[in-house]
Amino acid sequence: MVRRNGVRWVWALLSACLAACHSASAPLGQDAYVWQRQWNSSVVTALGQSADLVRDWRVLAAQTDARGQLRPVATDRAALAATHRPVILVFRIEGQLVQWDEDALLAQIQALRDSWRGYPLAGIEIDHDCGTARLPAYAHFLGRLRQALGGLQLSITALPAWLSSGDLDKVIAQADEVILQVHAVQSPRAGLFDDALARVWIDRFAARSSKPFRVALPNYGTRVAWDSDGRVVAVQSESPVLVGGMEASELAASPAKVATLLSALRSDRPKGLSGIVWFRLPTPQDERAWSLPTWRAVMTGLPLTNRLAALFQDGAVPGMVDVILRNDGDVDIGLPHGIQLPVGCTVADGVNGYALSSRNGQLFLQRSQDGWLRAHRQRAVGWARCGTGKALPVIAP
Template sequence: MPPRSRPASQGSRIDRVLLRCRRLAAVCGLLLLAACERATPPLPNDAYVWQRRWTPALVQALNDSAAMLRSWRVLAAELRADGVWFDAAPDLAALAASGRPVVLVLRLDGRVGDLGEAGIAERAAATLAAWRGAGITLAGLEIDYDCATARLPAYAALLASLKPHLPPGLPLSITALPTWLNSPALAGLLAVPDETVLQVHAVLNPAQGLLFDPKRARAWLDAYARRTDKPWRVALPAYGSRVAWDEHGRIAAIESERPALMPGDRSAELLVAPDALAAFVRALDHEPPAGLTGIVWFRLPTQADTRAWSLPTWRAVLARQPLAPALTVAANPPGPGGARDVLLANRGNADTPLPFAVRLDPRCDAADGINGYTLEYDRQGRYLRRAQDGLLRAGAERAIGWIRCDCATPSLHVQP
C-alpha cells in the first residue's frame, strides 16, 4: 500500500516539537560546557619560606596559612660567594606542626665558582636527615643556583652527582631563570632534576622600575613549556623591594625583607600590585602552559613584613577571591596647637597603591606632608603629593601629613 500522508497540522506540530528538542539539547550542551569550565580546579599553591630569622610573626603566618597551601619550600642554608655556608635555622617544630610537606632548599650564590660537589651532597644529606628526625614530612630537595648561562653544564654535573645521594624516592627540583631559555645547555640541565620552578620576578634590570612584567612573564612561561617535558611550577612575587643607586647610577643596595635605611643618592620602591597578580593567576588557571603544575609564592608574608603583601590580601589571591580595597582619608581631632593628622585608611581586603595626591581643604591655613608625602601647591590650592610609591595594606592606616584649619570638619579628597 502507498504510505499515508500526514495532515499539515500534525506535521507542523511534530516539527515544532523537534525544534524545541534541538534547542533544549543546545542549551544543555552549553550548560554542561560551562559546568566543566567552572569545575576546572585552580593551580595549587606552594610558598617559599625564605626568611633568615624565624620570628613569632613568621610562625603565626605559617600556622594561619597552612590550610591554603600544598607545601612549603623552606630555605635551609646558603653557600655564600666566599664559599662559607650560612644556616637559616628554621623552626623545625613549627614546620612539623603546620602539617604541610616541606621541600628543603639549599641556595648557592650565583657567584660561587667551585661548587664542591662532595660538600654540597654532605650538607644536603645531613640536613634532610635532621629535618626528617624532627618529624617533618619531606617532599623534596631543591637547589637554587642563579648561575650565569655559561655555568649550566657545570650545574648539570653537580645535580647528576647529587641525585644518587638522595633518599630513595625523594624528588630533586631546581629553580630556573628566563635568561637560560636560549642556551643549548638548558636541555642537559633540565634532564637531571625531577621538577623545576621558573622564576619570573626580580629578573629584570631594576633600573626599568619593574619587579614583575605580566606580558614578559607569560612569554617566558610559554617558551619554557617548549623546553621541558617534566612537571614545572612558576614562582610569583608577593613582596616589594627598595633599590638604591649611587651618584654614578650603579645599584648600591637592594632591600626586600626590611625597611632599612640604605646607601645611595636616590632610591625607588619596586612594587607588584595584588590585583595585577590576581589577574595573571586567573589567566594561568584558565589556560596554563603545557606541564605547569602549580604556583610557588615568594615569599610567605607576615604581619610584621612591611615589604610583603598583607596576609589577608595574599590569602584572597590564593583563594581566587575578589579583591576590594576601600581607601578613605580623614583628619584626626585637633591636637595641641590645633594641628590635625591626615590619615589614609584601607578598610578593604586588598592592599592598594598609595594615592598620588590628597587635596586639602582651602580653609586650611597651614599643612605639611610626612611618611613619603610632600606639600605642594597648584591653582586649586594645597595638596599632599606622593613622593614615594608604596602599598597601603588591608586594614592599615598611615599618617601622611598634618593640617591646621578653622573649620570643624575639613574636606579632604583622594586623587588616585
Template sequence: MPAKSPLRHLLVCTALAALAGCRPDPLPPLDQQLYIWQRQWRPDHAQALAESRADFSTLRVLALQAQPKVGWSRALVDLPQLKADGRPVIAVVRLDGQLPALDLQVAQTQIARLLADWQAAGMTPFGLEIDHDSGNARLPGYTAFLLSLREQLPPGVKLSITALPAWLDSPHLPALLQAVDSSVLQVHAVSDPRRGLFDPVQAKQWAERWSRISNKPFYLALPAYGVALLPDSGGAPVVESEAPLDRIGVRRELLADPQQLADLSRQLRQQPPAHLAGLIWFRLPLPGDRRAWSLTTLNAVARGDTLASHWQVERSGQAGHYDISLVNVGNLDLPLPARVELSTGACEGADGLNGYRLQQSSQHLVFNRQSSARVAAGGRRVLGWARCQGIDQGAWNVYP
C-alpha cells in the same frame, strides 16, 4: 557504521551541549605553594603557618645557603613546628650566583648532613630545590653538577631548581631541565630594579616560552613583597629587602601590586601554559614584616577572591578624651591616607601621632600625613588623640 569525523562530533557537541553533556570538564585549579625565607624562625611562625594552611599545599623552606667569603650556613628552622604543620616540605638550598665555582663534593656533603639531621628530627622533606642564579655560560657545568647531585639523593626525594628567564635564550636549557624533576621559573626581580619589581605581561610571555621548552612540570615563583632602592655613589641602585641597610639616602619603595598578581593568576587558571603545575608565592609574611603583603591579602590573591578595602575612622575613650584610629576594613593592604578630617565640638587639646600632624579649627580636626607606611588588611593605626566635647562618629572624610 562509519565513524564520526572529529569536526562533525564537535558540531554535534556544540549544538547539543546543554542536553548531551558535551561541555569540556572544568580545568583543575592551579596548585598554590609558599616559600618560607626567614633565616631564623620565630614564635610568630606558628600562627602564620596555621593561617596559611587552607590555601597553600606545600612549603618550600630556606634550609641551607652558600655565599662568597661567608661559606655555608643553615637557616635556623623550627623542625618540630614544621613537622607539626603536616604539609609536604621542600628544602631549599641557596647557592649564591657570585660563587666562583660549584664544589660538588662540598655541596653533596653539606646537603647530605642537612637531610640526615632533618630526618633525625622526624622531618623528611618531599624534595630538594637548588636555588642558583647561574650565568648562561655556566649552564653546562651546572647541569653536570645537578646530575651528580641527583644520584646521591635519598630514594624518593625529588630534585627541582629555581630558574631564570635569561636561560630561555640558552641552547643548554633543554639538557638542564632534563636533569631535574621540575623547575621553578622566577618571574620577579630578574632585571634592572629601576624598571620595577614585576611585569605581569612579561611574566606571562616567559611562562608561555618556558612551556614550549620544558616537557616536565614547572611552577611560577610570584612576588608578594616589596623592596627599597637606595642611590649608590656610582649611580647604580642598592636594593634593601628584609634586613635594613646602614645607608643614608632617600628610599624608593617598590611593592608588587596585589591586583596585578590577582589578574595574572586568574588568566593562568583560565588558560594555563602546557606543563604549568602551579604557583609559588614569595614569601610567607610575619607580623611586622614591613616589605611583604599581609597574610590576609596573600590568602585572598591565592584563592582568587575579589580584592577590596577601605578606611574606617574609629574613636575610643571616655570623659571626652578620645583616641582616634584608622581601621583598614577588607582584604587589601593600604598605604596611609594623605589626610583625614573629622567634625568635632569644642576641643581643649588634640595632637597627631604615628606620622600625622594635626591642623585644628573650631569645628574640625585635620590630620595630615608626614611619613609613608602601609596598614595591613584588618589592621589599625592610631593617628591622634583629642579632648573634645564631642566627635561626630559619622562625619569624617579620608583622602588618599
C-alpha cells in the same frame, strides 16, 4: 591480532587524553617559601594560620657564604610537623659565585638532608641565580646531585633570562620540576613585578620546557638603595639592613596585579603549569609582606574590594591640615598614584612616599615609591593649607 592492537591503540589514546584533561582541569597547588632565618613565635603562628591553603612548605635550609660553604639555617621542625604539610628543603647557592667545590657542596647537601632523616621530606630544591654562561657547569652539578639523591625529587628555580640560552634545556633535563621566578628578576629601577611581562615569560617557558613547572609569585615589598654610581648597595626585605645609599626606593608587589595574573593563569592555563609558589610566608611581624587576610584573598580568588579614602585632618599648626589615606577594607590596597587636592589648597607638600606635583594649575600629591596600605590602617601622606570649604582630596588615577 590487528583488531586487538587497534583496540589497545584506541585505549592508549583515550587514556592520554583523559590524563591531559585531568591535568589541565586540576587546581593549581600553592606552595610557600619559608624564608625566615630566625624562627620565632610569629613564624610559628603564620605556619599554623596558613597551612590549610598550602600544599608544601619550601623551607630555606642553608645558604652559601662568600667562599661557597653552606651555612645551615636553624628551623623549628616541631612547628612544621604540627602543620601536617610536606617539606621541601631549599639550598640557596649565591649566583655571584664564580665557581665552587662540587664535591664539598654535594657532601654538605647530603649531610644536611641526612640530618632530617625521620622527617617525611618531599624533595630538595636548589635556588641558584647564575648567569647564562654558567648554565653548562650548573647542569653538570645538578646531574651529580640528582644521582646522589636517589629517588628524592629535585626541584630548581629558573630565571627568565635563561630563556635566551640554548643551555637551558641541559639544566631542565636534570630536574624533576622547575620553579620559574617572575619577580625581582630585572633591575630594581624597573620595579619588583610586572604582571604583563610575567605572563610573557611564563608562556615562553611553557613552550620551551617538557617538564612540569611552577611559578614563583611575590607577596612582599623591599627597599633598595643605590650609591652615586647607580650600583645597588643594599636590599632590605624581611630583615633590616644598615647599609645606606645615595638613593633609596620602596618596591612592592601590588596584590591587585598579582591577583590579575593568577586569575589569568587559572582561566588560560599554560601547558605544563602545575602550581604556584609564594615568596614568602607572611608573618605578623613582617611589615614588608602582605597581611595574612590579603594573601588568603588573593590565593582563593576573593574580590579585593577597594575601600580607600583620602581625608583631611586638622594638623598641629593652625590653618594646616594633614592629608590622610585610610583603608577601611579587609585587604591591603596598593598606594594610589596621585591624590588631587581641592582648588582652595594653595600650599602643600607630601610625606611618606608622596611628593607635591602640579598639572594644569591643579595641585597633586604624587606617589614617589611603591607600597600598600594595610587593611584597617591609615597613613599621613602630606599636608596642605586650604580654604574654608568642606571639599575633600580626591584619589586620582
